Amino acid sequence: MWKKVVLLAGVFVCAFLASGSDVRTTVSVLPEDKELYSALKLSGQIGYTAFHQAMEGYRRIPGRKKEVLTIIDYSKPSDRKRLFVLDLKKRELVYASYVAHGRNSGNRYATSFSNVNGSYKSSLGFYKTENTYRGKNGYSLVLDGLEKGINDHAKERAIVIHGADYADPAVLKSTGRLGRSLGCPALPREVNREIIDYIKEGSLLYIYAVTGDQPQPNS
Numbered sequence: 462m463w464k465k466v467v468l469l470a471g472v473f474v475c476a477f478l479a480s481g482s483d484v485r486t487t488v489s490v491l492p493e494d495k496e497l498y499s500a501l502k503l504s505g506q507i508g509y510t511a512f513h514q515a516m517e518g519y520r521r522i523p524g525r526k527k528e529v530l531t532i533i534d535y536s537k538p539s540d541r542k543r544l545f546v547l548d549l550k551k552r553e554l555v556y557a558s559y560v561a562h563g564r565n566s567g568n569r570y571a572t573s574f575s576n577v578n579g580s581y582k583s584s585l586g587f588y589k590t591e592n593t594y595r596g597k598n599g600y601s602l603v604l605d606g607l608e609k610g611i612n613d614h615a616k617e618r619a620i621v622i623h624g625a626d627y628a629d630p631a632v633l634k635s636t637g638r639l640g641r642s643l644g645c646p647a648l649p650r651e652v653n654r655e656i657i658d659y660i661k662e663g664s665l666l667y668i669y670a671v672t673g674d675q676p677q678p679n680s
Contacts, residue, residue: 491516501554507534507545515667518587519549522607525589526663533560533646535571535583535670539639544646546660555659558652561628564641571670576606576614581643584612584620588666593657598623599650602657604666612668620644624653 494516498509515532519525528550537543544560547553562571563583575582584606591603601623606612612620625647626632627640646668648656660666 497549497552500552501547503545503554506542506554506557507532508536511536511667511669514669515665518667519665522587522589522665524663525665527660529555529660529664531590531660531664531666533666533668535562535566535585535668538569539571539641540569540633540637544648544656546656556652556656558656559628559630559639559649561625561639561642561645561647563644566641566644568641569638572672574670574672575644576610576612578614578618583642583644583646583668584615584618585668585670586611588612588615588668590660590662590664590666593661596621596623598625598645598647600624600654600657602661618644620646622646622648622653622657624648624650626650 491513494513497516498504498512503512511532511534515530519530528548530547530549532545532547534543534545539559539561542557542559544556544558545554546556548555563581565581566573566583571583573582574585576584586606586608588604588606591605593600593602595601601621603621604615606615606620623645625640625642628647629649629651632639
């Protein structure tokens with residue numbers, strides 16, 4: 462049994478690029494990451510571990526078309542802002558937003574994750590943003606899950622970014638938490654289009670959480 466540990470879902474991508482094997486690693490403190498973390502004024506908003514893991518993937522994952530990195534920190538409760546859009550070229554935190562998690566991932570906190578269709582749980586790890594479309598949830602952004610067994614069924618599951626009334630912070634006044642999705646990282650409608658247009662078509666998204674369980678493919 463693993464004691465409460467940081468779930469390094471993104472390490473699977475980095476390790477695959479290097480050796481094709483799944484590994485865990487400890488978080489090192491890189492001077493350039495600490496400097497950027499400070500310059501972006503992220504202390505108190507994004508934990509350094511989540512930021513460092515996201516930056517590791519950003520540096521190693523090929524094919525990105527934008528110097529934009531989005532981090533969703535599901536170690537935070539849904540009554541706090543936990544989606545952050547970083548423009549690394551401008552060295553600027555562009556957006557900080559509330560974001561919902563899957564209904565079967567937890568209530569106020571997201572604590573359980575899955576890659577299985579019909580689980581109604583969120584999936585962790587690295588994604589690449591693709592095209593937009595208008596579906597039943599309005600303006601939406603396609604996400605390509607990059608991690609085999611962790612989030613690579615995202616398209617099959619229709620895990621996309623979209624707007625939702627239940628993701629509006631006004632919901633917090635009556636329930637103390639946001640409503641929940643079927644697994645999508647849903648945003649407040651008032652910022653949904655603006656954020657999607659900033660990150661669409663080739664930027665990276667990293668979804669982070671803390672769990673006490675070792676991740677098992679498709680669990």
